[in-house]
Amino acid sequence: TQLLEQSPQFLSIQEGENLTVYCNSSSVFSSLQWYRQEPGEGPVLLVTVVTGGEVKKLKRLTFQFGDARKDSSLHITAAQPGDTGLYLCAVSINAGGTSYGKLTFGQGTILTVHP
Amino acid sequence: KAGVTQTPRYLIKTRGQQVTLSCSPISGHRSVSWYQQTPGQGLQFLFEYFSETQRNKGNFPGRFSGRQFSNSRSEMNVSTLELGDSALYLCASSYTGHEQFFGPGTRLTVL
Numbered sequence: 436t437q438l439l440e441q442s443p444q445f446l447s448i449q450e451g452e453n454l455t456v457y458c459n460s461s462s463v464f465s466s467l468q469w470y471r472q473e474p475g476e477g478p479v480l481l482v483t484v485v486t487g488g489e490v491k492k493l494k495r496l497t498f499q500f501g502d503a504r505k506d507s508s509l510h511i512t513a514a515q516p517g518d519t520g521l522y523l524c525a526v527s528i529n530a531g532g533t534s535y536g537k538l539t540f541g542q543g544t545i546l547t548v549h550p
Numbered sequence: 551k552a553g554v555t556q557t558p559r560y561l562i563k564t565r566g567q568q569v570t571l572s573c574s575p576i577s578g579h580r581s582v583s584w585y586q587q588t589p590g591q592g593l594q595f596l597f598e599y600f601s602e603t604q605r606n607k608g609n610f611p612g613r614f615s616g617r618q619f620s621n622s623r624s625e626m627n628v629s630t631l632e633l634g635d636s637a638l639y640l641c642a643s644s645y646t647g648h649e650q651f652f653g654p655g656t657r658l659t660v661l
Contacts (some may be wrong), residue, residue: 477652535599536583537606
């Protein structure tokens with residue numbers, strides 16, 4: 436069982452459409468991060484959400500952390516071909532007394548935006 | 551500020567060989583983490599080094615090892631390569647160990 440369940444796994448849309456990607460868990464987290472990864476490159480950090488109910492905006496991207504800090508969503512308004520990529524949510528988990536340096540990732544959502 | 555750099559970008563090896571991958575973190579970052587990314591398993595944590603000490607380790611066999619130097623540069627080594635080790639190996643650096651900044655990765659193919 437995955438600690439972080441992302442949905443949908445694949446998303447193929449037309450330019451200009453809106454979309455939402457979800458990251459769910461039964462565990463509570465102190466913070467959660469969203470990354471975007473393009474083919475052949477490493478993930479790029481988009482945002483970190485910390486407070487339950489927090490909403491952060493990054494241009495056309497809106498990130499929300501659930502009130503109970505168990506889930507998060509990423510909403511993209513008016514998607515563009517440049518938004519194409521793999522979107523990953525990630526958390527730091529306390530393992531053996533330390534969570535430093537260890538991120539646990541969801542399986543990702545592959546987004547394709549067609550012109 | 552220069553980003554995380556990884557060398558080489560691409561590598562082809564045969565089963566049984568060993569390989570060493572290199573990572574240079576962002577200047578000032580003392581934490582370096584390594585991940586393996588495959589289509590089937592996604593991104594999985596290998597280990598993390600901070601100030602030359604391994605601070606955290608994932609569930610990988612002992613064939614996977616790493617080290618960090620005094621200038622924070624890090625290397626990871628995989629011995630006795632298996633076909634299943636074919637993957638994108640990602641290095642990430644961080645100031646605190648939480649928010650991480652990734653390099654472009656090394657694509658390892660084992661034949």
